[in-house]
Amino acid sequence: MCFNLLNYFLFFLPEWFLCAQAIFRIGSxxxxxxxxxxLEGIVHGIKETEVEHLVTxxxxxxxxxxxxxxxxxxxxxTVIELHHNLLLKQGKVGQSDFDQATNGRKITLTTxxxxxxxxxxxPVLKYTSPKPDDVAVILYTSGKYx
Amino acid sequence: xxTSVSYLLPQAKSDVLFTKTKSVDRSKKHPFPVKLDLDTYxxxxxxxxxxxxxxxxxxxxxxxxxxxxxxxxxANRAIRARQEDPNDPYSPYVSVVKADPSFADHYVFKAxxxxxxxxxxxxxxxxxxxALGYRQLFGVNEVxxxxxxxxxxxxxxxxxxxxxxxxxxxxIGHLANGFLTQGVKFQEKVLIFAETKMGNKTEVxxx
Numbered sequence: 567m568c569f570n571l572l573n574y575f576l577f578f579l580p581e582w583f584l585c586a587q588a589i590f591r592i593g594s595x596x597x598x599x600x601x602x603x604x605l606e607g608i609v610h611g612i613k614e615t616e617v618e619h620l621v622t623x624x625x626x627x628x629x630x631x632x633x634x635x636x637x638x639x640x641x642x643x644t645v646i647e648l649h650h651n652l653l654l655k656q657g658k659v660g661q662s663d664f665d666q667a668t669n670g671r672k673i674t675l676t677t678x679x680x681x682x683x684x685x686x687x688x689p690v691l692k693y694t695s696p697k698p699d700d701v702a703v704i705l706y707t708s709g710k711y712x
Numbered sequence: 713x714x715t716s717v718s719y720l721l722p723q724a725k726s727d728v729l730f731t732k733t734k735s736v737d738r739s740k741k742h743p744f745p746v747k748l749d750l751d752t753y754x755x756x757x758x759x760x761x762x763x764x765x766x767x768x769x770x771x772x773x774x775x776x777x778x779x780x781x782x783x784x785x786x787a788n789r790a791i792r793a794r795q796e797d798p799n800d801p802y803s804p805y806v807s808v809v810k811a812d813p814s815f816a817d818h819y820v821f822k823a824x825x826x827x828x829x830x831x832x833x834x835x836x837x838x839x840x841x842x843a844l845g846y847r848q849l850f851g852v853n854e855v856x857x858x859x860x861x862x863x864x865x866x867x868x869x870x871x872x873x874x875x876x877x878x879x880x881x882x883x884i885g886h887l888a889n890g891f892l893t894q895g896v897k898f899q900e901k902v903l904i905f906a907e908t909k910m911g912n913k914t915e916v917x918x919x
């Protein structure tokens with residue numbers, strides 16, 4: 567079925583892979599943080615990299631909500647849903663929780679599907695392709711293999 | 713390691729173990745139907761040993777010629793990577809091993825950046841090839857194990873759902889435009905925060 571030379575098994579969601587590839591394409595820098603680092607580690611990583619955009623999964627959204635007042639630079643959060651279209655319906659952590667917690671600071675919560683749709687509907691924007699010596703990834707390792 | 717060994721030794725109590733084993737009277741119960749005395753045994757054993765030694769001596773040169781251990785040793789000692797600029801301690805290590813000739817012309821070597829690689833992959837392959845496979849999630853069950861630990865069990869499809877190369881490229885394009893619309897700039901950092909293991913296996917094919 568597959569005519570490939572290599573198969574990669576990833577312990578990730580397919581959305582993770584596609585998001586990373588999309589960020590590579592527009593010459594932005596993929597930064598990775600893992601839940602195993604603990605909340606302090608995450609706050610440190612977010613502060614150090616000064617990110618404004620964050621991609622995370624649905625199950626980690628409560629942890630982000632806990633530390634949201636300590637990461638003032640974050641403006642956009644993209645959520646990869648485990649069940650598609652269920653996040654905003656099921657009374658889980660949602661946009662309103664973030665609005666309350668941040669006291670009026672504007673944070674937009676977008677689901678992965680919404681981001682995909684936004685990119686589809688919006689006029690195609692120009693971007694700069696990266697050069698070979700531009701940064702592609704900053705890896706904060708999971709800490710499992712130190 | 714060292715601590716665990718010293719902890720185990722006093723517990724083994726070797727003297728107790730040995731006193732409990734009964735001494736076996738070999739003359740009464742014999743494993744062989746023919747009764748042989750000890751000397752016959754040792755002679756038989758000696759014969760087998762001699763046979764093995766003779767066999768080893770005769771076959772060793774042929775075996776060595778076949779296995780070529782010197783080639784393996786040379787391959788182990790060979791330098792596989794060198795610093796690009798030996799005078800600069802920060803210069804990266806580059807492989808000096810020649811690529812497999814069947815891969816030498818592979819388009820992956822022409823790409824210098826990831827977007828170039830994405831483009832080349834799309835151009836050099838059939839667009840309908842399956843490229844990204846994943847198992848669909850039907851539901852999540854909370855399971856409590858015997859030790860009282862809470863576990864999340866993912867109810868996954870047995871079969872993989874595949875996205876074709878073209879679909880993958882389109883999705884990447886849409887997402888990229890989505891990020892751009894949200895104001896992500898060139899060389900700006902975007903954080904991906906996830907669990908290392910979702911139990912949800914994704915498979916990516918590299919053509």
